[in-house]
Amino acid sequence: MTTAQLYEELNQVNHSKEKRLHYANLILANPDLLPKLLDILFMVDDKMSPRAGWVLEFMCSENIAPLLPYLDVFTKNIHKVHLDSAVRPVAKICELLAKHYTSKEANPVKTTLTTTHKDHIIETCFDYMINDEKVAAKAYGMTTLFMLGYEYDWVHPELKLILNRDFAIQSSAFKARARHILKKMKT
Structure with a gap:
């Protein structure tokens, strides 16, 4: 998955625990996506930055090691x-x-x-x-x-x-x- 594809996927993330956990588990299952998630998080003026943050937070709550x-x-x-x-x-x-x-x-x-x-x-x-x-x-x-x-x-x-x-x-x-x-x- 490219950064652009992950960016599009993050459109599905909302405030629900289920969505955040789903995408956190996706990142945990595919650690190669983590640098892409960080790239999106640090697009600090973009509306997807918070969604990347939510996913990263849930991932770290589950397993901070990645x-x-x-x-x-x-x-x-x-x-x-x-x-x-x-x-x-x-x-x-x-x-x-x-x-x-x-x-x-x-x-x-x-x-x-x-x-x-x-x-x-x-x-x-x-x-x-x-x-x-x-x-x-x-x-x-x-x-x-x-x-x-x-x-x-x-x-x-x-x-x-x-x-x-x-x-x-x-x-x-x-x-x-x-x-x-x-x-x-x-x-």
């Missing part, structure tokens, strides 16, 4: 994604990478995620926190920063500053996640 050979491409380009419905799945994938990386169990993310990758993820997640993003991207971003902040001693103080500064002006969902993160940072 993304690992493409972490350079993924982390170098995540800051370019700007459509709200594409930012959310990218932020979720960053959170999934951080969860795997900080997990107590051995997994391939621990040996594949480099300092450069983490730097790109941290920079992008701080952008989510300080820019006018939807609450889901901020929530995934703060969780990612919290987890990676154990390795980078400057991250927690910066995150705490942003959470305390923005607490009063953000939504209930933001406040709930921020309260949770701030409580964890105290322990």
Whole structure:
């Protein structure tokens, strides 16, 4: 399948879990399609970018390992994604990478995620926190920063500053996640 054919296939993707899972499984069964899916995701001004993001998020939720050979491409380009419905799945994938990386169990993310990758993820997640993003991207971003902040001693103080500064002006969902993160940072 070419990139153009995959692009056309993504027309079938909608908000339903069934469609997203179907196409995530298609990518998992055909890992050669993953670079094409990333190409579409990083067509950041295109209406298919979010659909590619949804599929990639579902794929990573099922099995993150196929993304690992493409972490350079993924982390170098995540800051370019700007459509709200594409930012959310990218932020979720960053959170999934951080969860795997900080997990107590051995997994391939621990040996594949480099300092450069983490730097790109941290920079992008701080952008989510300080820019006018939807609450889901901020929530995934703060969780990612919290987890990676154990390795980078400057991250927690910066995150705490942003959470305390923005607490009063953000939504209930933001406040709930921020309260949770701030409580964890105290322990």
